[in-house]
Amino acid sequence: PFTSLFAAAESVKGTNIKIAAQDVFYEEKGAFTGEISPAMILGCGCSHVIIGHSERRQYFNETDEVINKKVKAARNNGLGVVFCIGESLAERESGKTFDVLKREIEKGLENIDGDNIVVAYEPVWAIGTGKTASPSETQEAHAYIRERLRVLYGNKADENRIIYGGSVTPENGNSLMACEDVDGALVGGASLNPESFARIIKFKKITK
Numbered sequence: 001p002f003t004s005l006f007a008a009a010e011s012v013k014g015t016n017i018k019i020a021a022q023d024v025f026y027e028e029k030g031a032f033t034g035e036i037s038p039a040m041i042l043g044c045g046c047s048h049v050i051i052g053h054s055e056r057r058q059y060f061n062e063t064d065e066v067i068n069k070k071v072k073a074a075r076n077n078g079l080g081v082v083f084c085i086g087e088s089l090a091e092r093e094s095g096k097t098f099d100v101l102k103r104e105i106e107k108g109l110e111n112i113d114g115d116n117i118v119v120a121y122e123p124v125w126a127i128g129t130g131k132t133a134s135p136s137e138t139q140e141a142h143a144y145i146r147e148r149l150r151v152l153y154g155n156k157a158d159e160n161r162i163i164y165g166g167s168v169t170p171e172n173g174n175s176l177m178a179c180e181d182v183d184g185a186l187v188g189g190a191s192l193n194p195e196s197f198a199r200i201i202k203f204k205k206i207t208k
Contacts (some may be wrong), residue, residue: 002036002044009045020048020082023056026069028077028096038077048080050186052108054124064107071112080116082186083108084165085145089125098144105148114153118161120186126166128189135175138164142181170199177203 004127005079009019013078021044025035026202052175056142067083074081087097101121109117121141133141142162149157164176165186176182191197 003028004133005041005044013045017173018047019045020050020080021046022053024049024051024070024074026066026073026081028073038073038079043078046079046080048118049074050082050084050120052104054084054086054127055121058124067108068110068112071108071117075112075116079097081120082118082120082163084120084122084186086124086166090122092125097141101134101141101145102148105145105152109152111169114149114156114160118163118184119149120163120165121145122165122186128167130167132167132169132172132176133164136180138176139179139181142179146181168200171194173193173200173203 005019005021012019021036021041023036024038024041025032026036028037028039038049052062054063057067071081071083079185085101087100087103091097092101105119121138123137123141126132142164144161145162146157149160149162153160161183161184162181164179164182165183165188167189168176168185168187169190174197176185186198187197187200190200
């Protein structure tokens with residue numbers, strides 16, 4: 001949460017650990033009571049921010065257009081972005097997964113270069129439900145995301161990390177991380193347990 005960002009950043013100062021805020025406002029300054037600007041996040045010691053999380057889309061009605069404005073504001077101020085995308089259960093069951101991912105990538109990253117953008121695939125149906133996309137489902141989605149990023153950024157897209165978020169646990173972490181196009185994890189509920197989180201982040205990436 002915002003109230004803990006400064007303390008968290010201080011606690012990892014001098015290490016390789018980076019701190020990210022969970023959201024940001026798209027205006028740099030002005031009368032927007034209660035909002036947190038990119039400069040405020042930088043002032044807390046953060047280097048990154050999460051934008052487009054499914055809960056922001058669902059509960060705060062954030063559109064692709066609003067998310068695009070937030071990504072632009074963050075990048076214009078030097079913040080790295082963890083850009084979240086993913087389909088609902090209804091969209092997956094109706095065969096629209098790729099359509100959703102394509103739309104969210106094209107609209108969310110419109111007129112934005114790919115530098116310091118991490119894409120987080122978080123299937124909405126797997127968040128906090130205990131359900132997890134299988135390794136094959138995850139790899140299929142990540143490979144498609146990589147393909148769409150190449151359309152936008154060419155070969156530079158190979159430098160963008162694509163991470164998975166959706167009920168990641170110590171039990172399924174290694175199998176998900178073994179997927180060719182999975183570069184890491186966006187861990188939610190399991191991160192509240194220090195022991196579980198430590199087990200997840202110590203995964204061994206299998207390289208080919």
